[in-house]
Amino acid sequence: MSLVVQKFGGTSVADIGRIKHVADLVARSRRAGDTVLVVLSAMSGETDRLVKLAHEVAECPDEREMDMLLSTGERVTIALLAMALRSLGFDARSYTGRQVGIITDSMHTKARIERIAAERIQAALDKGIIPVVAGFQGINEQNDVTTLGRGGSDLTAVALAAALKADRCIIYTDVDGVYTADPNVVPAARRQDKVSYEEMLELASLGAKVLQSRSVEFAAKYGVPVVVKSTFVEGRGTLVTKEDRDMEQVVVSGVTGDRNQAKVTFIGVPDKPGIAARIFGAIGAANILVDMIIQNVSQGDLTDLSFTIPRADLPKAVDLAKRIAKDIGAKSVEVKDQIAKVSLVGVGMRSHSGVAGRMFETLAREGINIMMISTSEIKISCVIEEKSMEQAIRSLHQAFGLEKG
């Protein structure tokens, strides 16, 4: 008998018909002899709807209140699924993040899980109950509700699987696995049987939202086997697991794009020691995550310095950048938000050369200008105009021979 955590995303619980279908899937696993713990998202579109409501009330909503609001979406689906399972004759019970003991830090809207007091949920499982847990939420040490960042139900599922030493964590969604590119953008994309934690982490952090990146980090740290499957069609799905030799043979395993990007440029910055520290010290202190940084060769004793940040942080960053510019004596600040990042990921890049050259050639052939480049051992990313993102993904996918065979 195995212990399986099954997580269903927003589209899988989008209406009553789908909730009943999920109940049937859970029932099937139980009848096959598995012990099952279910984690759910809110109905699709619900979290976006709540965010919109908040912005109708306040320009910059208080983050504690935001979490109180956002955590309600998942309460609706867990109660409905528990009812559906009970009407099939199972002893199912819904639990909020607080009730399953998910303790986080106090970074409202993007809290990190600190520990899980899993005794209550373990006791429920021992009694044969099917726990149906609200994803995406926890509480901090002050007992305030927190949320785990968008897509955070994946993290709830993986973290519970780790805490309960589950045999596997199945992420049920609207695609039947992890593909070589978003199948909704590249119809010729191929499903992969296996992806390494490391590749999946890069893909997820670089925009492939099929798994939340923190959930992959957590799965890798605790060695949780994660399977991505479809709620709607049967299939083997994709196993996210430790790297093996076969994986290294593949140079590029995925292409991904991320629109959630904005670029800030300081123009005419004095080129002297301590300036970068002052800029990025202040940006970091405001909790804005900087991704790529480029400093131009200086002309005279002035230089230009650009960096990218999440687009949602742009309003906060602009105000701050203007203050910093005054402080350090920079001439001006320029902002561009219609940008996107396209990336190639693959553990095979460690042992194969020429990937960057082929990537740049492909983009050049498409007439796409590269504004910034960054690389790591297993990925290459280019910042380009947002309007060219899908064209770039499709042409790279083709250039690296990733289509269905």
Ligand code: ADP
């Ligand atoms: P859920 O609501 O179930 O959490 P998400 O919308 O968060 O689902 O994630 C599933 C979506 O991820 C798919 O519909 C697909 O468009 C997108 N996606 C992006 N990149 C990939 C990829 N490489 N493989 C599979 N799906 C991807």
Ligand code: ASP
């Ligand atoms: N409902 C949350 C969101 O839309 C969490 C999730 O679905 O994973 O981001």
Ligand code: MG
């Ligand atoms: Mg998701």
